[in-house]
Amino acid sequence: MMKKKWLWAGAGVVVLVALVYLFLVKSPSSFPNEKVVVAGINNAFPEAKASEVQGVIEVSETKRFVPFRTEQNLYGKSLWVWNGAEWKAENIRVDQEPELWEVERGKSSTYHFIWNVDPDTTIETFEFYLLRDRNYRVSDGVKTYMPGVQMKKVVDLTDQSYGVLKMPEEWSYFMDSLENTMPNRNPLFSSVFSSPTVEFRMRRLNAEGESVRLSLPGGIGYGGSEYLQFIPGVDERGLEKPVE
Amino acid sequence: MWNFEFGFEFIPFLVTVLNWGIILTIAHFIYIKQNIKPKRWKVFVVIFVGIFAFHFSWQSSGTVLRFPILPLGVWILYGILKKKEGRWRTYRRFAWLGFWANVLFLATSLLSAQVQPLVYPPDEVSTYIADVQQAEALHVHPSADDLSVEHDLLTEQNWQEAPVQSVAWYEAHRDERERVDEQFPYLLKGYEPKWGSGAESRIYVEKDGKGLLISTAEQQYYFQAEQSVFQGEVE
Structure with missing residues (x-):
């Protein structure tokens, strides 16, 4: 009789532990404090020499953007991911470049532009662009026309030297519509060719609205599990202006 | 296919229902004509496996046509069922029904390719x-x-x-x-x-x-x- 009781108690404990474990694994714990985060960055990438966390920005339930400052007064970006048991620093970069974080790869509405620039920079605004070249095709007498697409989003850096910009709804709508009407989506021809050709570009502007070149080109970085797109610059001649 | 929201295609859905209606009706007639009555769920499994075949695929104007060539499923079933006396004979017709269902699929896919533009004109x-x-x-x-x-x-x-x-x-x-x-x-x-x-x-x-x-x-x-x-x- 006694034995049976113990057996039940044991089973109960096992179930309880399993439940707690499942719960803990499923939902991310609260984000670690600054000291732990700085140590985490420096452990993963000692060259970063992080000294101070500037903020923690949620981009999804399991992913955070953490901008930081370094001992040499440089500015860096770190991407943190909940791996089921703990928060881990994945990609780390110390530079002045904004990047596009593909938070959930292939799902453009989750993408975020991320940046962390020196607050003393002369750059006042970032202009992000989604571009698709105007094009046409004639094959087997069938004509197709692809309108030129140029969408712009402006970020003001005067009140936030670091931050994120979620992919604007219009942009992801356009990208999804390209995806959904991609030619040859059938079992015989897999889509090895022609992924939709949209480009992300950017301009850095000062208070006078002039293009600013980066004083600190390059930078150092540590690659992790996350997909980041470098955003090339575009000059004014590469953009279209409407007829007045 | 069961998504009734965006991208739901009514005609392919109808064709699938029609196909299986025909297959199950034929299976039913074979079943009642036959003296040996195997378990019904086993008949289902045999039909399903019988469908498995090597196809020659051909694409014409957006429609993929699949011509069944080698009855792979029938061979597999034969290999398994011949081991016991009389068992192959019990299931033979159902296995072949599975294979010939491919021809039905081909015919109805041709038919739906004809009907689709009538119901949903692509130029309107x-x-x-x-x-x-x-x-x-x-x-x-x-x-x-x-x-x-x-x-x-x-x-x-x-x-x-x-x-x-x-x-x-x-x-x-x-x-x-x-x-x-x-x-x-x-x-x-x-x-x-x-x-x-x-x-x-x-x-x-x-x-x-x-x-x-x-x-x-x-x-x-x-x-x-x-x-x-x-x-x-x-x-």
Whole structure:
């Protein structure tokens, strides 16, 4: 009789532990404090020499953007991911470049532009662009026309030297519509060719609205599990202006 | 296929129901004519495995035709069932029914390819735009203006198909200072295709509001109307 009781108690404990474990694994714990985060960055990438966390920005339930400052007064970006048991620093970069974080790869509405620039920079605004070249095709007498697409989003850096910009709804709508009407989506021809050709570009502007070149080109970085797109610059001649 | 929201295709759904109706009816007749009565669920399994075959696939104008060539499923079943005396004979007809079902699938897929354009004409705007409750025009080029879409003018107008002027549009409208107006600076959002068409499309609106450029996975169509779909500016 006694034995049976113990057996039940044991089973109960096992179930309880399993439940707690499942719960803990499923939902991310609260984000670690600054000291732990700085140590985490420096452990993963000692060259970063992080000294101070500037903020923690949620981009999804399991992913955070953490901008930081370094001992040499440089500015860096770190991407943190909940791996089921703990928060881990994945990609780390110390530079002045904004990047596009593909938070959930292939799902453009989750993408975020991320940046962390020196607050003393002369750059006042970032202009992000989604571009698709105007094009046409004639094959087997069938004509197709692809309108030129140029969408712009402006970020003001005067009140936030670091931050994120979620992919604007219009942009992801356009990208999804390209995806959904991609030619040859059938079992015989897999889509090895022609992924939709949209480009992300950017301009850095000062208070006078002039293009600013980066004083600190390059930078150092540590690659992790996350997909980041470098955003090339575009000059004014590469953009279209409407007829007045 | 069971998704009744976006992308639901009614005719392929109907064809699937029809196919299985025919297969199960034939199976039923074989079953009652036959003296040895195996378990029904085993008959199901045998039919399913019998369908498995090597196909020769052929694509013609967007429809994939699959010609069954080698009855792989039937061979597998024979290999398994022959081990016990008389068992193959019990299931033989059902295995072959599975294989011949492929021919039925081929025939009905040809039929549905004929019916689909009759019910959902690919060269009519109403196939792509049926419900426009939420319709709005996104600006995809700086030459777009803040205009609001008059929903009735999208669906109630007589849209005429016209040739795609790819080269002329590409040359675009440049002035002497290299400024450019896009011929189609708007992208339509918030519309639903005709029920059951599964027609996924990308629709650009011409700058004067009197033209729609509709891209599907297969083709592109251009439609013109008398009146602009834009009625006045957005407040």
